[in-house]
Amino acid sequence: MENKGTKPAIVLFPFPLQGHLNPMFQLANILFRRGFSVTVIHTQFNFPISWNCPDFRFVQITDALSENEASNPDVVELLHDLNSKCADPFADCLRDILSEESGASCVVVDALWYFTADVTAKIGISRIVLRTSNLCSFVPFAEFHVLREKGYLPLQESEAESPVPEFPSLRMKDLPWIETKDPRSLDKLLSSLSKALQSSSGIIFNTIEELEMDSLYQIHKKFPGVPIFCIGPFHRYVSASSSSLLTQDMTCVSWLDKQLPNSTIYVSLGSIASIDESEFLEIAWGLSNSDQPFLWMVRPGSVRGSEWIELLPKGFVESLEGRGKIVRWAPQLEVLGHGATGGFLTHCGWNSTLESICEGVPMICMPSFGDQNVNARYISDVWRIGLHLENKIERKEIEKSIRVLMASSEIRERMRKMKKTAEECLGQGGSSYCTLGNLIPHILSL
Template sequence: MDKEEKPQTSPHVLIFPLPTQGNVNSMLKLAELLALAGLNLTFLNSDFIHEQLVTPMLFPDSSNMWDSNSGLYRMVSRTGIPEQPRVDCIIADGGLGIAVDVAEEVGIPVIQFRAISACCIWAFYAVPNMIQAGELPIKGKEDMDRLITNIPGMETFLRCRDLPSFCRVMDSTLQRTAKDARKNFHGHGLVLNTFEDLEGDTLSHMRTKSPNIYTVGPLHLHLRTRLFDSNRTLFNQSSNNVHEVDRSCLSWLDKQPKGSVVYVSFGSIAVLSSEQVFEFWFGLVNSGKRFLWVLRPGIMPEKGDEGNNIPVELIKGTKERGCIVSWAPQEEVLGHGAIGGFLTHSGSNSTLESVVEGVPMICWPYFADQQINSRFVSQVWGLGLDMKDLCDRHIVEKMVNDLMVERRDEFLKSATKMAKLAGQCVNVGGSSYCNLDRLVEDIKSMNISLGK
């Protein structure tokens, strides 16, 4: 992603993402923002995520995701690849310890980036405290509604069921997550795809451990705003999807009344059983509401069995009020006037995209940061409902009607207010706008202080 016509004195920044769609997309947006600010950039991609982007629907062999003996060390070391410009700073995904370790070994400044929410990072940081206090691991189903009291700022509302499933056993995943979260507070700074008005309370606690935190999100809105201000065009976002986008859903949305459609998507990783698919399907049809549902290949029943397995009332209800696609242009969908609610897995990117467009949410988290995000959506931010640990057609039907009818005004008021704050933070003088400028200046200052 090196840009032409940059001053020779501009620092060369290597950006090293975690190879998943959400992380790569977030860091690509950060990379373009930094390029707009005049920095020289190299975006380090893995073979398998590159193949996913150019050939949709390939699935990774996790054993080959990153080769620790690959070109990373040569790229950043003084005896690196001859034609490769010297690396002055690394922005590494904080979930990849190898990048941080290599940067520290060769003496190059490293700034970490996390695509997950600040509240999730802070909860992970507190894992050792929870273990020491006997709050982890979670001991069983009867323990799920017990409050967690050893995460500063979350003592009154975070329950055991709001933590990821790996908090239920004392294993290497739990220990590694805590180690990585604490390591995120080392180095020259931490960049987060969030904004102060959304997670200010959590950020104030985090800054007691690391004062140099750059909140620059929502990144997709921030990039859109800066490109508009500079009269430039946003790259085609479809090219950053590992699944082929079906844009026909936009034409379908054009025919629906304002605020009448529930958008349903569980992201690029979650896997649902056929039973879960049918419970959601019955709930959506029985709600009587219009719906646009993203069902990736492999999540639906096998095509050869569709005629036998799908009840006639689902086929009829979907034909009358629904639209099902294999993948959708999510930012455009959420920004469409016909969308009135979002049934989501509560990934951080999806949550932020919904926040930006002022769309209330029903949250059905799958793993990682999503359980914590869903609790904040419902309990802290008042932007929707949390349906975690439930997959029942009657619950789905009730929550859809609560979101779209019974409590619509309540949630829409909160969502509209937060969307306005999101827009303000990425405009000139806003917190995220200023933090990005500060990040750029700090990178340039590193370059000067190290005599590059």
Template sequence: MDQQPHVLILPFPAQGHIKPMVGLAALLCHTGRIHVTFLNTDHNHSRLTHLQALSTLFPTLHFKSISDGLPTDHPRTLQFFPELISSIKSVTKPLFRELLADSSRKSERPVTCVIADGIMSFAIDVAKELGVRVIAFRTFSACCLWSYFCLPNLIQEGQLPVGADEDMDMMVAGVPGMEGLLRRRDLPRICRIQLNDPLFQFFLVETQAMTRASALILNTFDDLEASILSHLAPLFSKIYTIGPLNALMRSRIGDGVPRSLSTFSNLWEADNSCMAWLDSQPLGSVVYVSFGSLAIMTRGFFMELWHGLVNSGKRFLWAIRRDTLSDAKGEQAIPVELQEGTKERGLLVDWAPQEEVLAHPSTGGFLTHSGWNSTLESIVAGVPMICWPQIGDQQINSRWVSEVWRIGLDIKDTCDRSTVETMIRTLMKDGREEIMMSMDRIAKLARDCVGQGGSSYHNLDMLIEDIGKI
């Protein structure tokens, strides 16, 4: 019997979780010694139309899917998140247990290790029950993960929840390592809802459950978050920091895969025509705008952003999903000045090949939601950021971008046209020199850590070695 290890990777069914875990799968399979089964939900598996090409590149990589328990026509958007997590617990968990048990009983190559998304703790319980080693992979920043671990302490001290009428600029105590840094507005968005809300309880429970895994994988690098990683270290027997994964892939696999994993791991089809538009723009002149795969906004706010972009006088490329607007019905006419301003200096597309856009020499800034994948991709490309965070880890990420790493600007909670215009001009001209000094330094650290002898390069080797011992 083939004794090679067989890893089953289970992401949470969302774009920002799937992408780094596909990257990890490719890196493991690149060794030629590890078999990987990547387990998506049926719904997302059907949307990832290029998986066969990835399997061709990596013959030991296989894809399977499992039901999330929701009807085919369910929107699965952010506002329905509680329905998704409830369905996963009730429907997906028993199906996952059956699949893993069958692997142990019937397969010629049984699963020897499960790498489960950090908010899919049922997989930890099932794997441990069946005697299969399990490693947690939390796909956001170490600084946000540590803040989640500190939530019980903040509750005990009466600092949560944060009410809508409270002083949002008051400093938060009780998150060691972030003293004098975190304001109430920088805490994860869930800190603004009631403590008994199922969503708050979900993240509270899932965070603590991760410690039941045998180890933790993080898509970050030691030089970026060393101080926070030292606080997390006592909670896990091992932590493998192997980020930025997109840069580590280029370092380890090189020309074996396209520059970006977007072709394989995007739930939206990218409009590559924007690259030709970028080719026609001056060096460093374009602000790339994208708020990720989940953010939604009102039409009024959309118009404020658009006015700010046009009024800044800078060129811009805006990737805006068709499902971004929460109140798109009964659309009003677009003001002439926006139409003309965009015709002269801007381009709007549904979805862009983000890594290629950030790496393009014409891209000079990134107006972002501060999702962790986007933050790391911007660092790797050396492109400074303007942060407008919405959910999850984004509030804390944006604070660290602006105040710790000093590689961008943070405009959370206040984002009218005047603010957008001012911030773009600051990033692209008035305050650019100072921000770029920090960005150049951190981008170099990111490149160094994924090269041979770098920390992330070494940590991936350790992970592969440990998986091989199972």
């Protein structure tokens, strides 16, 4: 794998969406600390505006996306476009890297880069896949074709509350689904992702075995012979480098410093999801009427028909009298780890969910699409560390949920125990500690 006296070399290829960039950069830091030299191949599209990785080598490839393609709201079409247009540039770049003296004998790719299965097979280099979702949401995705054949998907509203026979913890409305113009395109995407995983030299998950043992068993059955490595939570191994697509507003921290311990609700619906004007206003009034301090991250363009918060009623911000703060992008790890943060109103993306667990912050679930619905059900009904806004986004329900969450000692105690589990898995003898110990020699053996 390496010349005598040099570090073992590894190449990483992150997918250019915020929720995928962060865990890949965290994994890169973990591998670097374990003695690997790291080369990151990245696209022009959506590469972070800043990063702090002076020890990494970055190599850019062209993605040739047109302006319309890059701004396509149909996520499934965007994924296919990127996979199609990056195949040849990635292959050329990888060959150049391998021709160098230091070389590399393993590539870690985001699971959404399904084209890499064919490229790495032709070049003759091993490929390990990073899945940025957790296990319990991944299993229904892996069985997507079965769920479609049985008529569960797309969702029939009359069956929304019905249990899923194959997944007793879920209701039909929880099954992962991504809206797209052509459902066959989604079928093709998930089929391609599954085939790429089956031919991989291993799958890495940013999760904790103890939280998802049943799902881990199912994945071993689905992908026999493919090594599975659950080594999360990534961000707890090392100080994460910045891989943000937007500038973080650090005034959040100084504002939180002025709030009472466990008093503040942090609100973020993630880096992709969008809401309409009526939902935006219901959230605003729900937060205001709760009489609880809140820090609200409103991503520019996330409210349809609006640049930022101009749809708020005149005088709304002033009426809060400092009890609420609205920012464009927040340093989430710092916010969740702050002593003033006592609850998290979240879209339930896995990164956010895992970060909230690690900080012991109970959640209010407002999922949007994909794996978020599964995560929300586990948070509210299986792990019981949060509340689920089951129905239409409505101010009274938001206000009620905030009040209940902030007063619930039972939810807070269950979250405290889960936080302890997240801490123990990284300690000597813990599940993630041991699995990472197995991952390193596995990579070196490839």
